[in-house]
Each structure stands twice: as C-alpha cells, then as structure tokens.
Amino acid sequence: MGVFSVASAPLKLGKRVATSRLVESLVTPNPIERYVELFDPGWARDDVRAEIVAVVHQTSRSVTLTLRPNANWRGFSAGQHVGVGVRVDGVLHTRMYSPASSALRDDGLIELTVSEHSGGTVSRHLIQNARRGMVVPLTQAEGEFVLPSPRPGSVLLISGGSGITPVMSMLRTLCDENDQRPITFLHYARTPADQLYAEVLDELAENHGNLRVLTAFTRAPGGNVNGRFSMRHLKAAGVGPGCETFACGPGSLVEAVESVWSKHAIKTPLHVERFTPPPPVKITAKPRGKLLFARSGLAVKNSGESILTQAEAAGLRPTSGCRMGICHTCIVRVDAGSVRHLHTGEVKDVAGETVQICVNAPVGDVAIEL
Amino acid sequence: MAQTAKTKTTTKAGAKVKTGAKAKTAATDPKQLKLTPAQIEAFGKEMDALRERVLDDLGKQDVDYIRKVMDAQRGLEIGGRGLLFLSFIPPAWIAGTIALSLSKILDNMEIGHNVMHGQYDWTHEPSLSSERFEWDNTCPAEHWRYSHNYRHHTLTNVLGEDRDIGYGILRMSEDQPWHPYYLGNALYAFLLMTFFEYGVALHDLEVEKIVAGETTFADNREKLDRIWKKVRKQALKDYLLFPALSGPMFPLVFAGNFTANIARNVWAFMIIFCGHFPEGTEEFTREQIENETRGQWYHRQILGSANLTGGKLFHILTGNLSHQIEHHLFPDLPAHRYADIAVEVREACARYGIPYNAGPLHKQFGSVVKKIIRLSLP
Ligand SMILES: Cc1cc2nc3c(=O)[nH]c(=O)nc-3n(C[C@H](O)[C@H](O)[C@H](O)COP(=O)(O)OP(=O)(O)OC[C@H]3O[C@@H](n4cnc5c(N)ncnc54)[C@H](O)[C@@H]3O)c2cc1C
Ligand code: FES
Numbered sequence: 096m097g098v099f100s101v102a103s104a105p106l107k108l109g110k111r112v113a114t115s116r117l118v119e120s121l122v123t124p125n126p127i128e129r130y131v132e133l134f135d136p137g138w139a140r141d142d143v144r145a146e147i148v149a150v151v152h153q154t155s156r157s158v159t160l161t162l163r164p165n166a167n168w169r170g171f172s173a174g175q176h177v178g179v180g181v182r183v184d185g186v187l188h189t190r191m192y193s194p195a196s197s198a199l200r201d202d203g204l205i206e207l208t209v210s211e212h213s214g215g216t217v218s219r220h221l222i223q224n225a226r227r228g229m230v231v232p233l234t235q236a237e238g239e240f241v242l243p244s245p246r247p248g249s250v251l252l253i254s255g256g257s258g259i260t261p262v263m264s265m266l267r268t269l270c271d272e273n274d275q276r277p278i279t280f281l282h283y284a285r286t287p288a289d290q291l292y293a294e295v296l297d298e299l300a301e302n303h304g305n306l307r308v309l310t311a312f313t314r315a316p317g318g319n320v321n322g323r324f325s326m327r328h329l330k331a332a333g334v335g336p337g338c339e340t341f342a343c344g345p346g347s348l349v350e351a352v353e354s355v356w357s358k359h360a361i362k363t364p365l366h367v368e369r370f371t372p373p374p375p376v377k378i379t380a381k382p383r384g385k386l387l388f389a390r391s392g393l394a395v396k397n398s399g400e401s402i403l404t405q406a407e408a409a410g411l412r413p414t415s416g417c418r419m420g421i422c423h424t425c426i427v428r429v430d431a432g433s434v435r436h437l438h439t440g441e442v443k444d445v446a447g448e449t450v451q452i453c454v455n456a457p458v459g460d461v462a463i464e465l
Numbered sequence: 466m467a468q469t470a471k472t473k474t475t476t477k478a479g480a481k482v483k484t485g486a487k488a489k490t491a492a493t494d495p496k497q498l499k500l501t502p503a504q505i506e507a508f509g510k511e512m513d514a515l516r517e518r519v520l521d522d523l524g525k526q527d528v529d530y531i532r533k534v535m536d537a538q539r540g541l542e543i544g545g546r547g548l549l550f551l552s553f554i555p556p557a558w559i560a561g562t563i564a565l566s567l568s569k570i571l572d573n574m575e576i577g578h579n580v581m582h583g584q585y586d587w588t589h590e591p592s593l594s595s596e597r598f599e600w601d602n603t604c605p606a607e608h609w610r611y612s613h614n615y616r617h618h619t620l621t622n623v624l625g626e627d628r629d630i631g632y633g634i635l636r637m638s639e640d641q642p643w644h645p646y647y648l649g650n651a652l653y654a655f656l657l658m659t660f661f662e663y664g665v666a667l668h669d670l671e672v673e674k675i676v677a678g679e680t681t682f683a684d685n686r687e688k689l690d691r692i693w694k695k696v697r698k699q700a701l702k703d704y705l706l707f708p709a710l711s712g713p714m715f716p717l718v719f720a721g722n723f724t725a726n727i728a729r730n731v732w733a734f735m736i737i738f739c740g741h742f743p744e745g746t747e748e749f750t751r752e753q754i755e756n757e758t759r760g761q762w763y764h765r766q767i768l769g770s771a772n773l774t775g776g777k778l779f780h781i782l783t784g785n786l787s788h789q790i791e792h793h794l795f796p797d798l799p800a801h802r803y804a805d806i807a808v809e810v811r812e813a814c815a816r817y818g819i820p821y822n823a824g825p826l827h828k829q830f831g832s833v834v835k836k837i838i839r840l841s842l843p
Binding site for chain 2: 185187
C-alpha cells in the first residue's frame, strides 16, 4: 500500500466536527458535502475525490494527470486501477485508469496517463479539457494485477501503447524500493512520437543498474527489438527461473504473449491485464425468452446480448462504468431467471441476486429491477 | 377516449383553448369531444416524437440549470437561518423567514419533486439521483416515490386509485358518495393545507383504510417507523437545534422556522390542488383505463390536469408544476423544459380539439375552493 501523508490535526478536527451527530442533524436531510463544498469541493465524508494538480501532454494523443486524492483515499498497490468520474455534456461517466506513479510516492499524489481511444467519450474529453483545479470523483483502487510480496527473483514487464501505465507503476515502485533484482521493461509503441514515458525510462535505467529497457516500434523503424511480440523478443528480454512476467496492452499484444507462453510451455508465472474485454465466448444456442424490465414495465425479446446493451436498446439508461465486468457500477437485482456470463460462458440461476448487467446475458425469461 | 360520455366534467364550454379560437370552442364540450381512436393515436405519436426530441437534446445546460437552482436554494437556506439568528432586529426575522420559506419551497418543488421523478437520473450524478435524494419535509422520499410517481402519475385522476384525489380525507368529486362527514370538507381542506407536509407523509399510510378496518396500524409498522424517523429529524432541526443554537432567540427562531414550514405547506397545497381540481379537469373510472393505449393515456393526462399561467420566477417557485399538463405527459423530462414543450403541446391540442386548461393562480385556486365548498354538501 502506498504511503500518504496523515491528515494534519486541524483537518482531523474539521472532519470530526463535520461528521458529528449535531452537524448531521443540522444539515438533514442533505449530505454535509453540500455545504462543505462551498469552501472545499474536494472534501467528502466517505467518498474519494481528487483534485487535478498538474496536466501534461507527453504525446499529442494522451494526457498525464497528477491527482491529489482527499483523506478518504486508502492508497493503491502498483498495477491496480481506480475508477475516475468525468462529466461530459452533463453526464457523469466512470472509467478505469491505472495509476502510473510509484505506490510509494510520499506526497500521496497519483499520476494517470489517459490515451486517446478514437471516438472515445472520456479519453478525448480529458485530453482536450482536463485542467488544474478540477475535482473528480474516484473509487478506491482495485485489481489483482499486482506484484507479489515477497518480490520475485526477477521481473519482466511487457506493455503496449496505453497499457504502459500499470507496469510503469510497478517499475517505479520497485525502483523506489531500491530492489537490486533484475528488471526488464519491454514496451511497444507505434512510433517514437507515440511513446509514453520515454524520458522517465531513460532516467530510471541510468540510475538503476539492474534495469534493462527495451523498446519496439510497430509502425516505425528503430527500437531495440523489431516488430511485434514473438518468442524472439522474449528471448531478447530473457525469462530466467524465478522470473514473474506482467503484461498489459491491447488485446492483440496480450493474446500474443499468452500464446507464446502456452506454445512454448513456459513455466514461469504470467500475469496479464486488459483494458478492453476479451473476445466473448462463442454461444451457439439461439437466444430464447423475454427480458422484462420490472420497474419500467417494458419487455423485450431476448437478443442474447448483455442485459446492459438490451436495456439501452430499449431506451433505458442504467448506470455503467467499465462495461467489461470490472467496476461493479452496473449491478442490478434480478427478480427471476438465469444469466450467462459473457466472458466465461457460465450459466447461473440468479433469482434474488444482483448481477453485473454489462457482462451477463439473459438465458430464457428474465425479470430485472430496471 | 371512447367512453367520454361517462367522463365527469364541469367544463364551461370555451373557457380554455385560446389558441384554437372560436371554431374550436365547441370541442371543449365533452359531449362533442369525440376524437376517433386513430386521431388519439396520431396525437400520441406526436407526443412521443416530442419526448424523443427533448431526450436527445438533454445535456450540460440541464445540469447547469438545476445546479443553479440548488445553489440559490442553499444560499437562501444559509442566509435565512443566519438572519434568523439576528431575530432581535425585526426586519431580520422577516427577511430570514422569507428566505427560509423560499429555500424550502425550492427544495421541495423545483429540486426535490423533479429530481425524485428521475428527471436527472440520466446524469448519473449521485446528488441528482432519484433513488438517493431526500427532501426537506416530513414525507420520506421513498414513500413519496411510490404514492406519487406510481399511483398518482400512472393512475392520474382515477377514482379509488389516485390517492391524490382528496388525499383520502376530502371529497373532490361528485362521484365520491356524500356522507355527513364531508360537511367539514372546507375545514379539512384548510387543515390539510396548513399541515400539508404531514398530510403528504401520512398519505402513503392510507389512513382511511385503517379507519375502515381494511388494514391495521400493525400492518403499516415499517412505514410508520420510517415516517416517524423522518418527522423526528425534521422537528429536531427546525424546532429544537436551530432555536437552541440561537440561545435567547429561541422563540423567535422557532417561530421563523414554523412559519417557513407553514408557508411552504400552503404554497405546495395551492399549486398541487390547482394541478388537478380546477373547474374543467376530469376524473376517470377504473373501467375507463383498462387496456388504455399510449395515445389514450396521453389524452387522459391532459384532460385530468390544469396549468397555471405566470412569469418565469413563478414557474420556478411552483417547481414548474404550473406546467402540470406537460409534467403529466412527460414526468421524467427536466421540468425547466416544460415551458418550451408547452408551446407545442398547446398547439397540438388546439389542432386536435383537446381542451387545454390553463389560467392564473387566483382564478384556478378560486375554482378549487368553490369546488371544495360545493362538495361539502350532497
Ligand atoms: C483495468 C483497466 C485499467 C485501465 N487503465 C487505463 C489507463 O491507465 N490508461 C488508459 O488510457 N486507459 C485505461 N483503461 C481504459 C479506459 O478505462 C477507457 O476504456 C478508455 O479511456 C476509453 O474510454 P472512452 O470513454 O474514451 O471510450 P468509450 O466512449 O467508452 O469507447 C470505447 C471504445 O468504443 C468505441 N465506441 C464508443 N461508442 C461506440 C459505439 N456507439 N459504437 C461502436 N464503437 C463505439 C470507441 O471508438 C472507443 O474506441 C483501463 C481500463 C481498464 C478496464
Ligand atoms: S459496468 Fe463495470 S462491471 Fe459492469
């Protein structure tokens, strides 16, 4: 867990007063934030909010934001991600971003690098409009894509494009720990102009003899290795016994890494993270039944797509975030029926339970609280 | 509506549709109000299209608007409570009480009522979420969403279903059989107006069913608990904590808060009763709404509602319930849009010969009062 500065005494007192029974009784039925935000929009009783304190454009298609989370932030482990709320034309969208900063940063700040998705709502908005002083809602950090403790004998970090962020955080954290074990950082960018963190990587390599940085460009000459990930690249990077590998990037890179691992029966552990959902499991059975939205009284013929997609097609607007089964913003109670998980293909009777509607499709008749 | 002959109405022909000019006045007479089913469906299609157009246009301007109203409400609340602490200066008491009344009115009407309708749910903002919002009055938001959003809005003006007809204690329609109890109709209405927030809070309890022995207090334990919790919180704040914090000003702050609550009650009662009970609005029966089509539903919403005319500030203070007709057609569209929508609805009504009931507050409320008094007798 990251270290962050402990709230100072007056701040603690302020929080004690603001969350006291008396103050709560005075502001009822409103949340106390409604009044405190007049002085400090970043403060909240329980929720995490963060102020953007720096905005840098490393490349033309990305933006790097430094955030100062409020006192409710519990820190993160290198490799985890946070949900960031961004308001675009009046609508609050939540998207996941993996801090790229060291989890040990002692000023408690976190750094996010957002890369453009063509046609993407939030990424394009942030690249154009993020400004210092903006306050955004955050979720606590989550995710299993983290360095094991104790640390492995050696570490191989593979990333492509925007996927550099979680492994950048791992690298910076390991460097802050002054760990002397070998680290190899293999990064893929389209062209040198698209490469994120080039200077930071040079500087780290200069100061840490145990770090080797390899870059590859997929659409330009140059780099330490050539073209796309293959066994040849892995050999150049080297995976000795006791090495653990962490890979994050576009689906094609992650799949290439996974297939090299299985084809060559590599025994050392591989951890992967995707920013986009894996291809859905192929379902051969025809979708059957009706999907009933109990609250709005609408019913549609089950199309076999996710409940979220079907609800949106019916004109409803359920809350969603990652749309890929990660953030749990989209959970809704099912009154009756079974669902199929679109990633695993598993079918479950979920009557009376809540489901993530972005990654579950109805199987037969389903009634849901939407 | 195929069954218009059964529809109860007290329309004075020609009182409404101004836009329709003379040629249309006959259409406001219910006997001649025979829209063909095809016409009603065509009208419904137009309303659906209007709704789609507004939905597509929702965005930042709507959020900016409601935030501005919320800022104003907060300013009035803080300013009002602050001024009441200076109650020893009489103008401060008066100004403080007015500011606090306005704060409560804005909170309940333009903010609370509309947010709880889900008009801003599309923003996904927790502070604008219909599920989470709680308002500054004694009725728990959760209860209100059921009795109001569901019972009243889907079963609008259906006798025996829409409990907003007389709140279970008044006689608001000739179709409610007379009973000597209703000799006190005007008195009950006056009391309901004064303590409206409690009336609304108890609304969902269906006290008349308990009186009639159909349900018991024990059946309603949970609801009662929630109401009691909310009443206690509201009373603690307005009648104990703020007065106590002001020290020697206790009675004055108490009086100021009490007045603000009553002022809000009276205002809300007037606006809400003007929405469905002025002369010309209709009630319906259960049979009439069976198998109702979308077009018929729209049609019923218009026949059962009445608008108030006035300036921009007046509309805001009514929570845009002055556009009751548009609100009933499109309860989940942001209410500040109703003024623009009304122009189109009114024009369409004129074309189809559907009566569109609108008038200034004094006239509409006057006719509500007359009705309440008249219905106290058989
Ligand atoms: C665990 C995790 C960590 C992440 N970490 C990072 C990170 O550190 N940095 C980073 O940059 N990103 C990261 N992401 C990705 C990020 O969360 C967003 O998915 C990304 O920023 C795109 O969001 P958006 O709103 O811009 O795009 P969206 O609007 O959500 O669109 C996503 C894609 O779908 C396409 N699309 C949108 N609407 C339609 C439509 N109607 N029809 C067809 N296609 C459409 C768009 O063209 C776009 O390519 C992470 C994701 C996860 C799950
Ligand atoms: S939207 Fe994130 S889990 Fe469904």
